[in-house]
Amino acid sequence: METAWSWWPIPGTQRRVLVARLPQPSTRAVQRALSDTLTCRLFADAGHVVAVDDIGRTIYGKPQVRDHPLHHSISNTRSLTIGVLGPGPIGVDVEVLDRPLRVAPDLLTQRLFASAAEATDCLQHWTLIQAWTAKEAVLKAAGLGLAGGLANVRIAPDRAAARLHGLRYSLSLLKQEGFSVAVAECIRG
Structure with missing residues (x-):
């Protein structure tokens, strides 16, 4: 191809x-x-x-x-x-912005966030797909992938950083040609 x-x-x-x-x-x-x-x-x-x-x-x-x-x-x-x-350590994730959700949004929200308050705060600024890509990029940077648990990743209110198991990660999110792309890098120190 x-x-x-x-x-x-x-x-x-x-x-x-x-x-x-x-x-x-x-x-x-x-x-x-x-x-x-x-x-x-x-x-x-x-x-x-x-x-x-x-x-x-x-x-x-x-x-x-x-x-x-x-x-x-x-x-x-x-x-x-x-x-x-x-x-x-660096992680990247990409998803189609208009990807159909094959899971009930409430169930996905429970899997993606540790609390209803975190979900409410995050979804005021991001779509579920954007939150997913950001969290999965962090899990990839940590070397865990989805096995690390999306709900374990906490995104900062400014959307520029996240935390996982006591470590900080910088976050960059972009929309390009109908895709959501997130890049996460572990911040040392």
Whole structure:
């Protein structure tokens, strides 16, 4: 399949996400191969040679490049695969903004938030999809993925940071071409 490549800047940062778009949704195997190709391109853009054989997976399925000082994260939705690279733990998530919810909104809200007050506060500023992408990006930066529990991620009222298990993460959220993209980076110190 022909892949269209582009970069999307992350507002307020020097970072950008690498975007691979297929002409139509693909199988999981095609997405995984595309994720590996995207990973190699991310590292090459930063001046580092990484081969597909250098890419492994954590027990949570997160792609990783062994024995490398840079960190990366990948996300897929429909025909889009995106990735981001950083010097420390980093996570990215992407979802279609108009994604149909196949779960009752009340049930999703209970899964996404630790309390009704947190849900009310967050949903005054964000849609469920935006909150989901932000929280999943934090969980990916922590190396846990969804196994870490969306409700365990607390988003700051200013939407620029989040907390998980005592650690702080910076958050960047963008809307691009009908997608919600969130990038989370662990803040040291």
